[in-house]
Amino acid sequence: MRINLIVKKNWTGKVLVAFMFDGDKTPLAIPGDEGKTLAAVAAGEKFTGQFRKTSLLRCEAGESKVIVTGLGKRAEFEPDRVRSATARALKRAEEIGAESVGLLVPDNKDVRGDLSEFAAAAVEGAILGEYRFEKYKTPKSDEPKAVAELVLVFMNPKNLSAAMHRAVGDSAARAEAVCFARDLANEPPSPKPPEKMAEIALGLAKKGRIAVKVMHKAELEKLGMGGILRVGAGSHQPPCLVHLTYTPSGKSKKTVVVIGKGITFDSGGLSIKPSQGMETMKDDMAGAGSVLGLFKWLGSVDVPVTVHGLAPFAENMPGGGAQKPGDVIRHYNGKTAEVISTDAEGRHLLADCLAYGSTLKPGLMIDVATLTGACVVALGDEYSALLGTDERMINRLISVGKQQGEFFWQLPLPDRYRSHLKSNVADMKHIGKPGVAGTITAGLFLKEFVGEGVPWVHIDIAGPSFTKEGWDYAPAGATGVPLRTIAVLLKGL
Ligand code: BES
């Protein structure tokens, strides 16, 4: 989507979006009699600025149109409502065939918080809400086309500052990175085997200060990455590990390692999954997808931290060489685990990477994974679980996530449950007791591979990585959660 910023007097478009709080007399940035008239006409159709509702008004004999989009009651306002309200408005604009839409940016005094954040959120809502995955669809002429251009229209020229341009540009880059991550996870499983994902990752080195290294099977064997190798052994498609590095232009304040589970298809392996719903397991690489997305964004910004991205890719299949229940896997740090279910495969990839990531001496290590069905049972499909040893970062992720419309909830990581992983043949079993705290015992398993003293947070995105029905600014399919939260967190370090 093209994004432009202009002052009101230069705007010549035909469709204009205005926000409105429920209970206000006029839409934001349309004061006086003009605003009152618009509000009165909208009220005739029961629109008073309710959140998630829009009203389409024709002005001057149908020449130009105004879409008023509701933010709800002022007292209930949250910044994320701007994303939803913008996405709703653009859906309405699509229906009337608008290719270019103007969006009236209110004045500072009309909104709580920073105006550039308001504008940035609107841009995100627009880009993310208009996203679609249509690569495999034959275009139909009667289907609404995505809006191609969003023009931010400023009433007050003073608000069109350099800082505003920066904030909008950065949020657009973040949203485009999310679209890239969504594309990766929405892609069908067969066209995206591990080697293909590695090829895509290599392409990210073209921009900015990013280096990409791919470790193939032979090198993984040399390194002793038994987790990645054994999980990938049941497929004709060999596994690999992608290591991306971002170096800041100036002095680095911190080293951060971000790891993402990259199972390009999870059939369950020999512990095969029920066929119903198995098609959604193409998104079992969403964690790795968000790591690649993060580097796409890092290619266009300057943040004062060194970032290592680790994306282990494998296809979990039940082929002749597949790992078997009862097998013992030896990981990168030498620790062994007894395999009970080959469907609990993601933790083995993460185990290798957490141990390897620890050798990079990070001040923060985050892993992101569609790890447990238990997480969906516990938190549903809109909350990701947070577990780990860095309480400060956990709290930070929760609060940044809330601003970003990506929701997190902390689960405990109690030593008392460590006994659930006791094995008679290896250092540990890889899963706990059936039906008992599956997300927590997965976290306890991962903790065994985190180096001494490394601050670590595990994010289980099994619920929010994918939406069946879609929500305000995420159409059905991959969502790209939690890319934006991690990006904003990195920026603020
Ligand atoms: N990829 C799945 C987890 C998952 C389930 C993600 C549903 C998204 C939606 C993971 O590899 C898995 O199968 N986990 C098993 C672990 C169990 C065997 C201990 C699960 O959760 O059922």
Ligand code: ZN
């Ligand atoms: Zn699985």
Ligand code: ZN
């Ligand atoms: Zn999986």
